Amino acid sequence: MPINVFEEMRKGAAYDIRQEDYVEQVHSELNRCASLCQEINATDVNDSIVDLPKGNTEIVAEFIQKAVGADLFEVETEKSYAIDYTQCTIEAKEELRNNDRPELVKMLDSVAEYDNIVVAGPCWWGTYPVAVFTQLEALDFSGKKVFPVMTHEGSGIAGAPAALKKYCHGAVVGEGLAIQGGAATGSEAKVAAWAKKNLA
Numbered sequence: 001m002p003i004n005v006f007e008e009m010r011k012g013a014a015y016d017i018r019q020e021d022y023v024e025q026v027h028s029e030l031n032r033c034a035s036l037c038q039e040i041n042a043t044d045v046n047d048s049i050v051d052l053p054k055g056n057t058e059i060v061a062e063f064i065q066k067a068v069g070a071d072l073f074e075v076e077t078e079k080s081y082a083i084d085y086t087q088c089t090i091e092a093k094e095e096l097r098n099n100d101r102p103e104l105v106k107m108l109d110s111v112a113e114y115d116n117i118v119v120a121g122p123c124w125w126g127t128y129p130v131a132v133f134t135q136l137e138a139l140d141f142s143g144k145k146v147f148p149v150m151t152h153e154g155s156g157i158a159g160a161p162a163a164l165k166k167y168c169h170g171a172v173v174g175e176g177l178a179i180q181g182g183a184a185t186g187s188e189a190k191v192a193a194w195a196k197k198n199l200a
């Protein structure tokens with residue numbers, strides 16, 4: 001199972017190597033899995049690749065909402081990313097290298113009415129997709145507490161806490177939560193326990 005491979009990479013041989021090498025290994029494994037998924041989908045659904053109805057991060061965000069009550073805001077880019085997994089990772093890596101700030105479909109202008117803000121996102125090359133930074137940099141987090149939540153396929157919470165320290169100006173960064181993407185649908189109890197401890 002891919003999950004076990006990622007776990008082995010995290011705990012075993014890859015443990016001592018540089019983070020960048022580790023992320024490369026995660027991607028090579030994800031690419032292998034994506035190819036396998038494409039083969040399976042091609043067999044199962046008449047040669048067409050199906051989109052998942054809901055992303056892993058959205059599943060986790062909704063568990064948080066269900067546990068403690070929360071407004072949800074989705075960061076959505078004007079541009080679209082490649083559907084092909086490998087191509088998408090190439091685009092994302094390029095954006096990260098260039099420190100891009102992609103345009104968003106809509107922006108939140110203020111978080112003044114909230115005390116606690118959870119920034120949930122998929123791990124892209126060890127941090128949030130840079131589009132999340134487009135939104136975070138536009139907000140004033142003075143006096144707020146922000147919580148990093150990351151879904152991933154092996155990197156764990158990775159650079160999420162550091163990113164919030166850097167981009168949420170004025171905020172205190174609280175305890176983070178990492179959920180392995182493939183386990184998102186079964187993570188409700190873990191997510192709810194974290195949410196009740198930190199946000200209730």
Ligand SMILES: Cc1cc2nc3c(=O)[nH]c(=O)nc-3n(C[C@H](O)[C@H](O)[C@H](O)COP(=O)(O)O)c2cc1C
Nearest residue numbers: 055056057122123124125126151152153154155181
């Ligand atoms: C462009 C891209 C980069 C990714 N980089 C990483 C990574 O560095 N480490 C990791 O563990 N998973 C990585 N992943 C896997 C995603 O973080 C993981 O599948 C996540 O749960 C997807 O969430 P979503 O369904 O909300 O998009 C990457 C996926 C994509 C598409």
